[in-house]
Amino acid sequence: MSELIKVICANIREVRKIKGLTQEELAEKCGLHTTYLAGVERGERNITMQTLEKIAHGLEISPIELLKFEGLDIDEQFFNKQEKLKVLLNIMNDFNEHELSRIINIVQEIKQMYK
Numbered sequence: 001m002s003e004l005i006k007v008i009c010a011n012i013r014e015v016r017k018i019k020g021l022t023q024e025e026l027a028e029k030c031g032l033h034t035t036y037l038a039g040v041e042r043g044e045r046n047i048t049m050q051t052l053e054k055i056a057h058g059l060e061i062s063p064i065e066l067l068k069f070e071g072l073d074i075d076e077q078f079f080n081k082q083e084k085l086k087v088l089l090n091i092m093n094d095f096n097e098h099e100l101s102r103i104i105n106i107v108q109e110i111k112q113m114y115k
Helices: 003-018 023-030 034-041 049-059 063-067 081-092 097-113
Strands: none
Touching (some): 003 034, 003 063, 003 081, 034 049, 049 063
């Protein structure tokens, strides 16, 4: 598998997960079959430019972003406030109660700094 294919596959999977979408949900948004999208993410399918555009549209990003080798940035270009909160919630699900309490304290301190 070429480096470009690996990058595209990884970027599709990463953005999908960050946005909290299942493969089924993204496939539906793109008008693609779930098994086809899963094959794309694994690099088992050769996709056309039209399919790349469909997937990018389903992810609500520019197709060019799926071609980036240096990784994706979480910024206003990709995510509105609600989507950023989803990203935070997805990250926070991996923490235990003690870690969550510490994170809340840190966030409260940061909020105080910006007042």
